[in-house]
Each structure stands twice: as C-alpha cells, then as structure tokens.
Amino acid sequence: MLRHDASLQWAVTLLVIAIAVITVRPVGVSGRGLAVVALLVVNSVALLARHLPPAFPHRAALVWLTAGVVASAGLLEVSSSGSGYLFAYFLVGHAGYRLALKPALAVAALSSLLCGAVFYFYVGPDHQVLTWTFGLSTGIPVVAGILGRGRQQAVEARLQAAESAERAARAEARTAVLTERGRIARDVHDVLAHSLAGINMHLELADALMDTGDLEKVRAAHNKAQSLVRESLKQAQWTVHALREDSLPLLESLTAMIESSGHREVLTVTGAVRELSAQVTQNVLRIAQEALTNAARHAPGAEIAVELTFDAASTSLAVRNGPATGEATASVGSGMGLIGMRERVALLGGTLTAGPLTEGPDRGGWQVEAVIRG
Numbered sequence: 001m002l003r004h005d006a007s008l009q010w011a012v013t014l015l016v017i018a019i020a021v022i023t024v025r026p027v028g029v030s031g032r033g034l035a036v037v038a039l040l041v042v043n044s045v046a047l048l049a050r051h052l053p054p055a056f057p058h059r060a061a062l063v064w065l066t067a068g069v070v071a072s073a074g075l076l077e078v079s080s081s082g083s084g085y086l087f088a089y090f091l092v093g094h095a096g097y098r099l100a101l102k103p104a105l106a107v108a109a110l111s112s113l114l115c116g117a118v119f120y121f122y123v124g125p126d127h128q129v130l131t132w133t134f135g136l137s138t139g140i141p142v143v144a145g146i147l148g149r150g151r152q153q154a155v156e157a158r159l160q161a162a163e164s165a166e167r168a169a170r171a172e173a174r175t176a177v178l179t180e181r182g183r184i185a186r187d188v189h190d191v192l193a194h195s196l197a198g199i200n201m202h203l204e205l206a207d208a209l210m211d212t213g214d215l216e217k218v219r220a221a222h223n224k225a226q227s228l229v230r231e232s233l234k235q236a237q238w239t240v241h242a243l244r245e246d247s248l249p250l251l252e253s254l255t256a257m258i259e260s261s262g263h264r265e266v267l268t269v270t271g272a273v274r275e276l277s278a279q280v281t282q283n284v285l286r287i288a289q290e291a292l293t294n295a296a297r298h299a300p301g302a303e304i305a306v307e308l309t310f311d312a313a314s315t316s317l318a319v320r321n322g323p324a325t326g327e328a329t330a331s332v333g334s335g336m337g338l339i340g341m342r343e344r345v346a347l348l349g350g351t352l353t354a355g356p357l358t359e360g361p362d363r364g365g366w367q368v369e370a371v372i373r374g
Contacts, residue, residue: 010051016086017044024075024082032078039075043068043087050094062103065095069107073114076122088115088138096145097152108142182343195232198297199225231293250281254288254308261292263304271310280372283344284317287352290337291319291368301325302365314350316371320357323364341368348372 020040026033027040046068052061072087088111095107116135123130206221251273258267276284288306295304299321307318338354345352350372357365 006051013047013051013090016047016090019083020044020086024079024084026080035078036075039071039078040084042071043075043084043091046071047087047090050090050098054098058099058103061098062107065091065099065107066110069095069111070114073111073118076115076118085115085138089141092139093141093145093148096142096147097149098145101146104142104146108139112136112139179347195228198228199232202228231296250276250284251308253281253285254306257285257289258292258304258306261296261304266304266306268305268307269310270307273310276315280315280348283348284315284370284372287341287344287368287370288317288319290341294337294368295319295321295366299324299365303362305362314371314373316369318367318369320362320367321365322362338368341370345370345372 020043024036024040027036028034029037046064049064049068068091069088072084072091075084075087092108092111096104098104099107112135115138116131119134120128120131202221202225206218206225209218209221251269255267258264292304292306295302302322302324305318305320307316307320309316309318341354342352350370352368352370354368355366357363357367
C-alpha cells in the first residue's frame with residue numbers, strides 16, 4: 001500500500017513538472033525567457049524535494065518550501081501563460097504534510113499573500129474578489145496536507161501497535177514454553193531421580209555382595225531393585241496422566257493413587273467438593289505422588305493419612321505419615337523432591353510446609369501440606 005502511494009506521488013510530481021514545462025511561456029536563453037526557465041528549474045527541484053525521507057531536518061524543509069513558494073509566485077509574475085501556479089498548490093499542500101502546524105500555516109499564508117499580490121497586479125484593482133479568491137485558494141491545500149499527515153501518523157501508530165502486540169505475543173509464547181519446560185523437567189525428576197538412584201544403589205549393593213557369597217543378601221538387594229522398578233513404572237503412569245492437557249478427576253485419581261501405593265481408606269475429604277482447573281488438579285496429584293513416594297521410602301511400614309480440604313478461598317492437601325516401622329532408605333534420592341513440590345505450589349500462588357511431627361499419635365513422623373488459592 002505504501003509502495004503504491006509512493007509511486008502515485010512520483011507520477012503526480014512528474015506530471016505537474018511536465019505540464020508546466022509544456023505550457024509555461026515564454027521560454028528562452030536570455031531575458032524574460034531565461035528567467036522563466038530558471039524559475040521552472042527552481043520550482044521543479046522544490047517539488048521533487050518533497051520525496052525526501054521524513055528524517056530530513058524540518059528546518060531545512062521549511063527553508064526549501066519557503067523558497068519554493070517564493071519561486072512559484074515569481075514564476076507567475078514573469079510568465080505570460082501556462083500552469084505554473086500548480087507548483088504553489090502542491091508545495092503548500094506538502095508543507096502541511098511535512099511541517100508542524102504553525103510553520104505550515106505560515107508557508108500557506110505567504111503563498112496566499114504573494115500569489116494574490118501577483119494576481120492583483122496582473123488583473124488590476126477591478127477584480128478584487130477574483131484576486132482574493134485566487135490568493136486564498138493557493139493556501140487551502142495546506143489543510144489537505146495536515147489531514148494527510150494525521151492519516152499517515154494514524155497508520156504508523158497502528159503498525160507500531162501491531163508490532164508491539166506481535167513482540168508481546170512472541171515473548172508470552174516464549175515464557176509459556178519455558179514454563180512448560182520447567183514443569184516437564186520437574187515431572188521427569190519426580191519420576192526418575194529417586195527411583196533410579198535407589199535402583200542403582202541396590203544393584204551396586206548386589207554386585208558388591210557377590211564377592212561375599214551371601215546369596216540371600218544378594219537376592220534381597222535384587223528383589224528390592226525390582227520393587228523399585230515396579231514403583232517407578234507406577235509413577236511413570238501417573239506422570240503421563242499429569243502431563244496430559246485434559247483434566248483428571250481429582251478425587252478418583254487421588255484415591256487410585258493412594259490405593260496403588262498400598263494404602264486403603266486413608267483419604268479424608270473436608271468441605272464442599274468442587275471442580276478445580278486442570279493445572280491445579282495436575283499439580284495436586286503430583287504433590288501427592290511425591291509425598292507418598294517419600295513416605296514409603298523414608299518411613300517404610302508407617303501409617304499414612306491424606307487430607308483434602310476445600311475451603312471458600314483455597315484448596316489444601318496434607319499427607320502425613322507416622323514413624324517408620326521398617327528399614328528406611330533416607331540416603332536414596334537427590335534431595336530435590338521437596339524443592340520440586342515447593343516450585344509447583346509457588347507457580348499456583350500457594351504455600352507448602354513440610355516438617356517432622358512432634359506431637360500427637362503420629363509423633364516422630366512427617367507431614368507435607370500444600371495450600372493453593374482457588
């Protein structure tokens with residue numbers, strides 16, 4: 001569109017110059033004819049200069065447009081016929097487009113004054129109405145120039161707004177990608193880090209026990225590694241569910257998860273159950289999964305209690321276990337599970353607390369509680 005407008009403007013400029021060259025007389029190499037030729041050249045250069053880039057200094061533009069208006073009035077004075085007056089109309093119109101309001105109006109007033117004066121001396125005092133009409137008409141194009149400048153500025157503003165919106169959309173998309181990468185990284189860690197570390201430890205133990213010849217201990221380490229593999233497969237299944245975009249039913253999924261960990265009827269639901277967003281549901285399930293895994297690993301044989309509470313402004317999940325009754329493997333894992341749970345809750349604008357239980361029937365155990373707004 002802009003390229004089309006530029007081509008049209010060039011065509012109009014060249015057409016005005018061509019009409020003036022063909023119609024303005026006298027033309028010669030001396031005297032009045034030479035003056036006409038010189039003023040034609042000055043007017044043509046001034047009209048061609050309107051195609052200079054917008055970054056051209058405004059003060060220089062004011063000088064050239066003023067000189068062009070004076071030259072167009074001079075051409076009207078020295079020529080005896082032709083359409084030299086067209087230069088005045090187009091130069092004044094361009095002044096309204098390129099210059100600020102006050103300088104543009106000053107150029108228009110100068111054009112009306114000079115062209116009106118020349119026309120007055122040409123037709124005489126008996127045609128004052130015609131003189132005033134012609135003089136004022138040479139200044140009117142400034143209005144068209146001002147309106148054109150306003151339209152151009154509006155177009156540029158819309159283009160800048162569109163570019164800004166596009167940059168914002170790209171930035172938002174990049175942020176969403178990075179957030180999703182972080183979520184997937186946490187999910188992969190939650191599934192693999194502890195399990196692989198435990199499997200590796202028991203396989204190394206089995207390898208070390210081979211030299212002792214104690215086949216019972218070797219078999220026990222091997223069986224433990226196998227149980228960790230089965231546990232990892234269960235966790236992977238839940239991770240696949242959590243990574244899906246569609247929302248899982250929270251209560252059914254949480255109940256199935258708890259039962260798959262070997263516990264039944266340990267879930268307590270308080271408050272009016274309501275549907276949560278897919279993001280909240282997925283993260284609540286992942287927090288529950290991590291808390292149950294940690295309880296099974298660090299407090300084997302302990303009783304488990306899970307509480308899901310729906311308040312008016314928040315949803316909370318508490319996973320509590322008593323003291324271990326079997327041999328714990330607290331050294332297994334990377335220590336990043338609790339950090340991952342905190343990150344999940346923080347992304348949802350909630351809080352997470354975790355620590356040992358110092359009183360009550362579960363004294364000596366551990367509790368993880370996540371509180372999420374909404």
